[in-house]
Amino acid sequence: LRGAEELRSDAVDDLFEVLAAFAERVPALATGEPAIAAVARWPDCARARIDVAPAHAAPAPVGASAELAAVLGALEDGIVELTADGRVLFVNDRAAEAMGYPASHFVGRALEEVVAQGDRDRVLDEVSALRAPGASATIEFRAIDADGVPHDLEARATAFESASGARRIGALIRSVTSRVEREAVARREAEALREAAGTGYDIAFETDGDGDTVSVLAVGADFAAIPRDARFAQHLFQRALDSHAPLAADAWLAAREGRGPAELDIQLRTDDGGLRWYAAVLRPFSERGRVARVAVRLKDITRRKEYEDALRAVAETAFDGGPFLESLVGHVARAMDVECALVAVARDDGAAEAVALWADGALGDELSFPVAGSPFETLLAGSACCYSVGVARRFAQLPAFPGGPFASFVGAPLRDDDGGVIGCLAALGRRPIANADLARSTLAIFAQRAAAELRRAAAARALRESEARLRAILEQSPDLIVDADAEHGITYVSPAVQRTLGISPRPGELVARLDPADRARALARLREAYDRPEPVNAL
Known part of the structure; x- marks a missing residue:
């Protein structure tokens, strides 16, 4: 026989009986060596290969x-x-x-x-x-x-x-297996380097399956003190914040065991002792059944975390009028890394008034400023705007807020429940805006909260004005008017009551003034009045 023949059978036992019978019937070769040199069972147990190797071949x-x-x-x-x-x-x-x-x-x-x-x-x-x-x-x-x-x-x-x-x-x-593997590693490193450069990773390196660093492709200046040797990965993750160290260890173990990419947000200590947030991705690559490489990519997300913290702080801030807006403009300035942020409302004379102002790291005084010929004119007309650079050259009438001169401007109008413009939120910086889309979307979130606070403040003012008008009407009425709460405490009496009965608003006063013979019946009718929406007369 030349080469090899393949025999197939659905029954493995029968197959090998056939092979044994075949071997007995093939005459020995001239050298006396067995005709069947190898019988190998295939992994799927459904095929076998007969290798016939005559000596003269x-x-x-x-x-x-x-x-x-x-x-x-x-x-x-x-x-x-x-x-x-x-x-x-x-x-x-x-x-x-x-x-x-x-x-x-x-x-x-x-x-x-x-x-x-x-x-x-x-x-x-x-x-x-x-x-x-x-x-x-x-x-x-x-x-x-x-x-x-x-x-x-x-x-x-x-x-x-x-x-x-x-x-x-x-x-x-x-x-040349070792050489080919080295070339494959070099190609991966080159691809990883291009990936790191193309996607803006701040730190990029690869380790072998044992965790030793084999290449450092990119590293920021904040970690320049870490040697670029086999222990680079260990030294880097040893800088994790203590509370984040277990997360880093779990992600590292998952990647080295080949359980798929591991992702986590982690805080690392920089060379100068500061803390920076990084989004880390650890991606394993297997060769011949085991993890041979782990590609690690880290991107600085400190600014994003600051945005999130600022938004969270705004969301958790109580609605308490002025202090809320003052807190909000401070969060805007820190989150967007600008020198000035303000909430302004329009005035009837065509100017605007900054009701909350943050400039150069501190709260500023309320001030009025003209809007004609400035970006605020666009905002108060109902349109958002963003000027990443050159805002001072574009608008000669830009108000001279503290913290200038300004290079960038981003703002959004604030609207009432009917869609009318009631004010605006703006952020001004001495540096150009690096990402205009992010700046606009971030400010829009803050603007929603600022508008809600202006609407709440306007409603509170309207309520106070309404109460003042009602009180004025009551105080002019000749009727004896008493306002009592559910505990029968008097909260208001009209001047006519005070003149006629000498009753003043204080807890329990109403019950004390009732004649004992009428008290039980009167209290029952009071309870009935609290339980029914319509008036209860004949008390």
């Missing part, structure tokens, strides 16, 4: 003596001899070892059976091109061993004529 290269064959077999170089049509004539032990099978496995096989499927067409084309004696080529290919593990190989092939005049191809084979 594995001669030394044509024309070589037995002594030469022995020398070739002992060489450190891997040697393979092929026929012109690509069939294997000879493989020494070193070449067989590099390809992951015994030498007998390859003899008599076609070249396409030796080379991994993805490389076959290319390798066959390159071998076929070696027509004239002396023609040579360096050919790289992969071979898959008995365990399914790929081996990266390099063959320096040369065409020659045998003593009988037949064209042959001899090749020196050597393993």
Whole structure:
């Protein structure tokens, strides 16, 4: 038999009985060696391969003596001899070892059976091109061993004529797996570097499966003191805030065990002792069934966290009138890293009044300013606006708030329940705005809270004015009017009551003034009055 035959059977036991019977019926070869050199069960237990390796099919290269064959077999170089049509004539032990099978496995096989499927067409084309004696080529290919593990190989092939005049191809084979792996690592590092540069990562590095750093691709100035050696990753994560250290350890363990990418937000101590927030992603890469690399990327999110903290603080601030707006403009200035923030309301004379002002790190006094020819004119007309740079050049009438001169401006109108403009919120900075979309969206969130507070304050003023008008009407009435709460405490009496009965508002006064004979009936009618929406008369 040449090459190998595949037998299939649905019953594994029956299959191997067939193989045993087959082996008994095949006559021994001339050398007396068994005809069945190897019977391998496939992993799916549904196929078996019979490798028949007759001794005469594995001669030394044509024309070589037995002594030469022995020398070739002992060489450190891997040697393979092929026929012109690509069939294997000879493989020494070193070449067989590099390809992951015994030498007998390859003899008599076609070249396409030796080379991994993805490389076959290319390798066959390159071998076929070696027509004239002396023609040579360096050919790289992969071979898959008995365990399914790929081996990266390099063959320096040369065409020659045998003593009988037949064209042959001899090749020196050597393993280049380690080199290919190094090249793959280099490619990954280059790709990671491009990724880090393209997506703005502040820290990017890779470790091996044991956690030792193999490359540092990007690192910010805040961590310049950490040596770029194998322990870079350990030193970096040792700077995690104590409360974040367990999270970092869990993420690191998950990545090294190959349980998928691990993500976390973490605070790290910088070289100068400060704290910065980073969003960390640890992504494992497996090779040959185990984690070989972990790519770690960290992006500085300190500013985002400041935004979130500021918004949270605003959300948790009680609605207490003026102090709320003063607190809000301070949060706006810190979150957006600007020197000035203010809430202003329109006046009837065409000017505006800053009811809450934050400038140069402190609250400022309320002030009035003209809006014509400034961005505030746009805001009070109902449109938001953002000028990332050059606002002072664009608007000569920009009010001279403390903290200037200003380069950037972002603002939003504040509206009442009917959609009318009741004021505006604005932030002014001495530096250009780096991300206009983020600035607009952030200010819009603050503007919603500022507008809600202005609406609440307006409603409170309207209520106070209404109560004042009602009180004025009651005090002019000749009727005796008493206002009592559910505990029968008098909260208000009209001047007529005070003049006629001498009653003043105080707890329990109403009950004390009732005649004992009428008290039980009167209290029952009072309770009835509290329980019913319509008036209860005849008390």
